Amino acid sequence: MRSVSVGMDRRVLFRTSLSTILLAAPLGPMLTRPALAEEAYFETGGSRLASGVSGKPRPETGCILLEQVQASGSAKAPTISAELVTNGGVAATVAFDSAWPVARGTFFDVEARSPEGDSAYVHVRKLPSDKDVMSVPATYLTSSVFNKFGRFSAYGPPTDVSVLTDVTKGQARFIEIKFSVLSASGSDSPRRGLIAALQPVGSNDAVMLVSSATASRWKKSGAEATTRQAAESFRVVGTRPTRNPRAPNSDYRFGTEGQSNVERRNVEGEGTARFATRVGAE
Numbered sequence: 001m002r003s004v005s006v007g008m009d010r011r012v013l014f015r016t017s018l019s020t021i022l023l024a025a026p027l028g029p030m031l032t033r034p035a036l037a038e039e040a041y042f043e044t045g046g047s048r049l050a051s052g053v054s055g056k057p058r059p060e061t062g063c064i065l066l067e068q069v070q071a072s073g074s075a076k077a078p079t080i081s082a083e084l085v086t087n088g089g090v091a092a093t094v095a096f097d098s099a100w101p102v103a104r105g106t107f108f109d110v111e112a113r114s115p116e117g118d119s120a121y122v123h124v125r126k127l128p129s130d131k132d133v134m135s136v137p138a139t140y141l142t143s144s145v146f147n148k149f150g151r152f153s154a155y156g157p158p159t160d161v162s163v164l165t166d167v168t169k170g171q172a173r174f175i176e177i178k179f180s181v182l183s184a185s186g187s188d189s190p191r192r193g194l195i196a197a198l199q200p201v202g203s204n205d206a207v208m209l210v211s212s213a214t215a216s217r218w219k220k221s222g223a224e225a226t227t228r229q230a231a232e233s234f235r236v237v238g239t240r241p242t243r244n245p246r247a248p249n250s251d252y253r254f255g256t257e258g259q260s261n262v263e264r265r266n267v268e269g270e271g272t273a274r275f276a277t278r279v280g281a282e
Helices: 002-024 039-043 138-145 223-233 260-268 270-281
Strands: 050-053 070-073 078-086 090-097 111-113 119-126 159-169 172-182 188-198 205-214 235-241
Touching: 078 119, 078 205, 090 205, 090 223, 119 138, 119 223, 138 159, 138 172, 138 188, 138 205, 159 188, 172 223, 188 223, 205 223
Parallel strands: none
Antiparallel strands: 070 078, 078 090, 090 235, 111 119, 119 205, 159 172, 172 188, 188 205
16 A cells, blocks of 8 residues: 555656646756766766757656667668677667657657557666676666666656566577656556566666557557567677767767757766766776
8 A cells, every 4th residue: 555655656656756847947958957977877867958849858868879760671660770888898779670660859768669658768777886787686777777867757757567477598688677757747647568678798787678668559559569679689690899988978979969959068067077087098
């Protein structure tokens, strides 16, 4: 009973806060925060900026891209790949086969979406020094995916998050999840999904593909099959050494519309200077 009341209290709080923000705040960029050291930078929305998509800030996925996201094959169902900077001095190219087109624009990093809201996107989190992607608790990975600046937190962090299954197949870990997303109107939108988690050789990061769809589409509309297809196709295509730290100024979009001058100011500040130095040294 206690967990139910807490979930309800959180929803009330988020809806009340949202109403206050919509009434009191002018349109335009939302609050940005000074960058913090290491993973805290990504977990506290250090690189958030107004995306131009309904005035929402860009989600924090932890992705630092060395080049533009690539899509090959069919435009409607492409193979999507991207080269990411990861901790440990490793640039990793990851790919997945999508049933949906690649999403372009300042709101997205590495993502595919359907018109119905089914989606798959890449999320990166640093691993503890004494753990690998197979040994960390599932909640260590899901807490990063569902943090308050994450992909599903435009109107408040997801609620009712549950891990349904957690299995390992070869070098990949698959975590089946269910959760509820808060909408602009304050209503809950239940979703089902699958997280595929990998660890590139030599890297200290977990690189995840988070695939999901609305609960109503999961069984009846075949969304479960397409979500699993994307997750099970997720792979590390290759790795190479890099001297670039996993820091905002390593991203090819840094200082452009894709990363914005908000992030430029953060990186030039003392907080992110410490972050970049510490990440680069690890």
